[in-house]
Amino acid sequence: MRRNIRVPAMLGALLAFVLLPSILPCAVTHAQGSAERTLTLGVYTTPREAYGNGIIPAFQKFWKAQHGQEVRFEQSYMGSGAQARAIVGGFEADIAALSLEPDVQKIAEAGLIKRDWKTGPHGGMVSRSIVVIGVRPGNPKGIKDWDDLCRGDVEVLTPNVRTSGGAMWNVAAIVGAVLRGHTGAAKGDTAAAVALLGKVLARVTVMDKGARESMLTFERGIGDAIITYENEVMTAKLAGQPYDYVIPKSTILIENPAAVVDTYAEKHGSVDVADAFVKFLVTPEAQRAFAAQGYRPVDETVAAEVAAKFPKVTDLFTTVDLGGWSTIGKKVFNEGGIYDRALNASQGTK
Amino acid sequence: MGPGARLAVILYIVVLVLIPLAAVVERGLAGGVGGIWRAIATPIAAKALILTLWTAALMAVINAVMGTATAWVLVRHPFPGSRFLATIVDLPFAIPTLVAGIMLVTLFGPQTPLGAWFGNHGMRIVFANPGIVLALLFITMPLVVRAVEPVLMELDPAEEEAAFTLGAGTWTTFFRVVLPAILPAVASGTIQCFARAVAEFGSVVVVSGNIPGRTLTAPVYIFGEVEGDHPAIAAAVSIVLLLIAILLLFSTRWLQGFVRKEHA
Amino acid sequence: MTGTRKAGRWGRGTVILFAAVVLYLAVLLLLPIAALVAQAVRTGLGSLFGQLFTGDALLALEMSLILAVIAAVVNGIFGIAAGIVFVRHRFLGRRVLDALSDMPLSVSPVMVGLAFLLIFGRGGWFTPILDMLHFKITFAFPGLVLATLFVTLPFTLREVSYVLQELGEEEEEAAAILGASPWQIFFRVTLPNVKNALAYGVTLTIARALGEFGAVLIIGGAISGKTQTGTTFINVAMEERRDAAAYGMALVLAVASVLLLLVLEALKKVEIRPDEQ
Numbered sequence: 055m056r057r058n059i060r061v062p063a064m065l066g067a068l069l070a071f072v073l074l075p076s077i078l079p080c081a082v083t084h085a086q087g088s089a090e091r092t093l094t095l096g097v098y099t100t101p102r103e104a105y106g107n108g109i110i111p112a113f114q115k116f117w118k119a120q121h122g123q124e125v126r127f128e129q130s131y132m133g134s135g136a137q138a139r140a141i142v143g144g145f146e147a148d149i150a151a152l153s154l155e156p157d158v159q160k161i162a163e164a165g166l167i168k169r170d171w172k173t174g175p176h177g178g179m180v181s182r183s184i185v186v187i188g189v190r191p192g193n194p195k196g197i198k199d200w201d202d203l204c205r206g207d208v209e210v211l212t213p214n215v216r217t218s219g220g221a222m223w224n225v226a227a228i229v230g231a232v233l234r235g236h237t238g239a240a241k242g243d244t245a246a247a248v249a250l251l252g253k254v255l256a257r258v259t260v261m262d263k264g265a266r267e268s269m270l271t272f273e274r275g276i277g278d279a280i281i282t283y284e285n286e287v288m289t290a291k292l293a294g295q296p297y298d299y300v301i302p303k304s305t306i307l308i309e310n311p312a313a314v315v316d317t318y319a320e321k322h323g324s325v326d327v328a329d330a331f332v333k334f335l336v337t338p339e340a341q342r343a344f345a346a347q348g349y350r351p352v353d354e355t356v357a358a359e360v361a362a363k364f365p366k367v368t369d370l371f372t373t374v375d376l377g378g379w380s381t382i383g384k385k386v387f388n389e390g391g392i393y394d395r396a397l398n399a400s401q402g403t404k
Numbered sequence: 405m406g407p408g409a410r411l412a413v414i415l416y417i418v419v420l421v422l423i424p425l426a427a428v429v430e431r432g433l434a435g436g437v438g439g440i441w442r443a444i445a446t447p448i449a450a451k452a453l454i455l456t457l458w459t460a461a462l463m464a465v466i467n468a469v470m471g472t473a474t475a476w477v478l479v480r481h482p483f484p485g486s487r488f489l490a491t492i493v494d495l496p497f498a499i500p501t502l503v504a505g506i507m508l509v510t511l512f513g514p515q516t517p518l519g520a521w522f523g524n525h526g527m528r529i530v531f532a533n534p535g536i537v538l539a540l541l542f543i544t545m546p547l548v549v550r551a552v553e554p555v556l557m558e559l560d561p562a563e564e565e566a567a568f569t570l571g572a573g574t575w576t577t578f579f580r581v582v583l584p585a586i587l588p589a590v591a592s593g594t595i596q597c598f599a600r601a602v603a604e605f606g607s608v609v610v611v612s613g614n615i616p617g618r619t620l621t622a623p624v625y626i627f628g629e630v631e632g633d634h635p636a637i638a639a640a641v642s643i644v645l646l647l648i649a650i651l652l653l654f655s656t657r658w659l660q661g662f663v664r665k666e667h668a
Numbered sequence: 669m670t671g672t673r674k675a676g677r678w679g680r681g682t683v684i685l686f687a688a689v690v691l692y693l694a695v696l697l698l699l700p701i702a703a704l705v706a707q708a709v710r711t712g713l714g715s716l717f718g719q720l721f722t723g724d725a726l727l728a729l730e731m732s733l734i735l736a737v738i739a740a741v742v743n744g745i746f747g748i749a750a751g752i753v754f755v756r757h758r759f760l761g762r763r764v765l766d767a768l769s770d771m772p773l774s775v776s777p778v779m780v781g782l783a784f785l786l787i788f789g790r791g792g793w794f795t796p797i798l799d800m801l802h803f804k805i806t807f808a809f810p811g812l813v814l815a816t817l818f819v820t821l822p823f824t825l826r827e828v829s830y831v832l833q834e835l836g837e838e839e840e841e842a843a844a845i846l847g848a849s850p851w852q853i854f855f856r857v858t859l860p861n862v863k864n865a866l867a868y869g870v871t872l873t874i875a876r877a878l879g880e881f882g883a884v885l886i887i888g889g890a891i892s893g894k895t896q897t898g899t900t901f902i903n904v905a906m907e908e909r910r911d912a913a914a915y916g917m918a919l920v921l922a923v924a925s926v927l928l929l930l931v932l933e934a935l936k937k938v939e940i941r942p943d944e945q
Contacts, residue, residue, distance in 0.1 A: 654767070
C-alpha cells in the first residue's frame with residue numbers, strides 16, 4: 055500500500071517558507087530603472103572597509119551630484135593574485151584595485167588594459183602601507199624584529215604567496231631587509247636571505263589564502279606574530295581587536311595600484327564612470343577614507359594631516375631599491391628563486 | 405521511452421560530465437605522463453597527496469568500525485530515541501560542508517573551552533591533522549551506516565539464534581555469523597566514504613590551516629594552483645585524484661554486485 | 669520497523685557498544701551543531717537576523733534557492749529519464765554512461781570548478797563560441813548553474829534506478845498488453861511507482877545544491893550582487909568580520925538542512941524500497 059506523502063509535503067512547505075524571504079529582494083533589485091550605472095570592482099582582500107564604508111558611498115554621492123545617476127557597485131574581494139587571475143580568466147571587472155603592481159601588469163599583459171595606467175598623479179598608486187609584525191597585546195613574546203620570528207617559541211602567520219599579494223609584500227620585506235644588511239648578514243647575501251626566510255617559514259602555523267583571512271586566523275587565537283600590512287592591523291583595531299604591532303628596523307613601503315580594465319569597461323559602457331572612480335581614489339576625500347582605515351595616503355596634503363598616526367621607519371625601502379618588481383619576480387618568486395629554496399629548507403626543520 | 409529520450413540523456417551526460425572531465429585530463433596530460441609525474445613529485449604536491457590519502461584511510465577505518473556498530477545498534481537494539489539517532493546520522497548529508505567546517509572550528513578552535521583543554525595537553529585539533537580527520541569523519545559518517553543498515557535488516561536472525569542456542573556469545577556470533585554476511589556492504593560503504601573524503605574541500609579548507617607540506621590536502625592544493633593561475637599543475641594533480649576516484653567507483657560497484665546477489 | 673530480535677539481548681557487551689555508539693554520535697554530530705547554535709546565540713540573535721535581512725544576504729540566499737530549484741527540476745527530469753533508459757534499455761556504452769553519471773559523487777568540487785574554467789574560461793574549448801554569442805558562463809549565473817547541475821546529477825537517478833530495477837517490468841508490460849500507449853504507461857504506471865523515490869532524490873538534490881561551495885567559488889568568484897551564494901556569502905562575511913551575518917546564514921542553511929533531513933526521514937518511512945515488505 056502506498057502511504058501518502060502528506061508529512062514530507064508539509065515539511066517541504068515549511069522549508070520553502072523558511073527560504074522564501076530570499077525572494078523579496080528579487081522584486082526590489084530587478085525593478086531598478088535605467089538611470090542606474092553599474093561598476094564592478096575586483097579588489098584584494100584588505101580594503102573592504104575602506105571601500106565599503108567610506109569610498110563607495112562618497113563616490114555614489116559625488117556621481118549623483120554631478121550626473122544625477124545612481125551607481126550600483128558589484129564587488130569582489132580576493133587575494134590579489136587570485137583576483138588578477140580571475141579578471142584575466144573572465145571576471146569582467148571594470149576596475150582592478152590590487153595589492154601590487156605586477157598583478158595589475160598581468161591584466162595589462164593579457165590585453166585587457168589598453169591605456170597606460172601608470173600615468174596618474176602617483177604612478178597609478180592609490181594607497182600605501184608598510185609591512186609590520188602584529189603581536190598580542192603587550193607583546194608577551196617580546197618580538198622586535200625579523201629574526202625574532204625564527205625563534206622556536208614563536209608561531210608565525212603569513213598568507214600563501216600563490217594567491218595573496220600581502221604574502222608577496224611580506225616576503226619582499228624580509229628578503230629586502232636581509233639583502234640590505236639590516237639583519238646581521240652582509241649586504242647582498244642571498245644565501246642568508248634564503249636561510250632567514252626558511253627559518254621564518256618553518257614557524258608558520260597557518261597559511262591562508264589572503265591577508266584578511268590571515269588576520270582573522272590570528273584573531274581566532276592562532277599564532278604569536280602575524281606578518282601583515284600595517285593597514286590590516288589598524289583596521290582590526292578599529293573593529294575592536296586588541297593588537298599591538300612592531301615595526302622592524304628595515305621594512306618595505308607597500309604601494310597599491312588601481313586601474314580601469316578598459317576592455318570590460320568598454321564592453322559595459324561604463325568607461326566614464328570607471329575613469330571617474332579611479333581619479334576619485336586619489337582625491338583628498340577618498341584618501342582620508344583610506345587613512346581612516348589605516349592606509350598611508352599617497353596624497354601629500356592628507357599625508358601631512360595624518361602623519362602623527364603613522365610611526366616612522368628606520369630603513370624604509372621600496373621595490374625600486376630592490377631592483378623593481380621584475381627583478382624581485384626573477385630572484386625571489388620564480389621557480390627556484392629565494393622563496394622556493396626557503397620553502398624547501400623549511401620543510402626539513404619541522 | 406523513445407530513442408529521442410535516450411539521445412537526450414546520453415547528450416546530457418556527455419556534455420555535463422564527460423566533456424568537463426575530459427578537459428581536465430587533456431590539460432593535465434599536456435606535458436605527457438612525465439608532466440604529471442613532475443607535477444606530483446614536487447615536495448608540496450607529494451605531501452598533499454600523501455596527507456589526503458592517509459587521513460582518508462584512517463578516517464575510513466574508524467568509520468567502518470563505528471558505522472557498523474551504529475548500524476548494529478540501530479537495527480538490532482531499537483530503543484526509545486533510536487529513531488532520533490537514526491535521523492541524526494543522516495545529518496551530514498544535508499549540512500553544507502563549509503558549515504560543517506565552521507561548526508568544528510567553533511567547537512574545537514583554540515579559543516574554545518574544548519580547544520584550550522586540548523591545547524594545554526599539547527594537542528591541537530583545529531588547524532592540524534586531527535581536525536582534518538574529524539571533519540572527514542563528520543562528512544562521511546552516514547555512508548557506512550546507510551550501506552550496512554539495509555543488509556542487516558534483511559539478515560535472517562535464525563542463524564544468529566542458532567548460534568546462540570549452541571552457546572556462542574554475542575561477540576562470537578557477531579564475528580562468525582553476522583560479519584561475513586555484511587562484509588561486502590561494510591567494504592562498499594567504507595570505500596564510498598574513502599572516495600568522498602579524498603575529494604573533500606569545503607570543510608577541510610576551513611579546519612586544516614592549509615600549510616603546504618604539513619596540513620595542506622590535495623583538493624586544497626589544487627584550489628591554490630587554480631587560484632594562482634597554474635591550471636596545468638592543478639589538472640595534473642586532479643588526474644591522480646580522478647584515477648583514484650574511478651578505481652574506487654568500480655570497486656564499489658563490484659562489491660554492490662555482491663550485496664545485491666546475496667539478496668536476490 | 670524491524671524488531672526482528674526478541675527484545676534484543678542486553679548483555680554487558682551490548683551495553684558498552686551501545687554507550688560507545690551514542691557517545692560517538694553525540695560528540696561527532698550533536699556537539700558541533702550545538703556549538704554553532706551557541707555561537708550564534710552568543711553573537712546575539714537580534715543582530716543575527718538584522719544582518720541577515722540585508723540586501724546582500726538575501727540575494728545570496730535567493731541565488732542558492734534558485735540554483736537548488738533548477739537542479740531539482742532539471743536533474744529530477746534527468747533522473748527519471750535516465751533511470752528508465754539505463755534500466756529498461758540495452759545499448760552500447762550503457763555501462764560507461766551509468767558509471768559516468770556516478771562520477772560526480774567522487775569528483776572533488778575544486779576539480780569541477782577547474783573543469784568548467786578550462787572549457788569556458790580564457791583560452792577554453794568553447795570560449796570562442798561563447799564570445800560570439802555574447803554569453804558569459806564563468807563569473808556569471810550560467811556557470812553557477814552548470815556547477816550545481818554537475819554535483820547534483822546522480823541523486824535522483826540513483827534512487828529512481830534502484831526502484832525501477834526492483835520493481836521489474838511486469839506492470840508496464842501488463843499495461844502495454846492492455847493497449848496503453850507509451851506515454852500512458854509512463855504517466856499512469858511508471859511515474860506513480862517512482863514517485864517516492866523521486867521525492868527522496870529531489871530532496872537530496874536540494875540539500876546538495878544548497879551546500880555546494882568549492883565549485884561555485886571557483887566558477888563564480890563570489891561576486892557580491894552577482895554570483896554570491898549562501899555558502900560563499902558565509903565565507904565572505906567571515907572575512908569581513910561580519911560574524912553575525914556569517915553565523916546567521918550558517919544557521920539558516922543548517923536549519924534548512926535539518927528540515928530537508930526530516931523530509932527525507934518521513935519519506936523513508938513511506939515505501940520507497942518496495943522489497944522491504
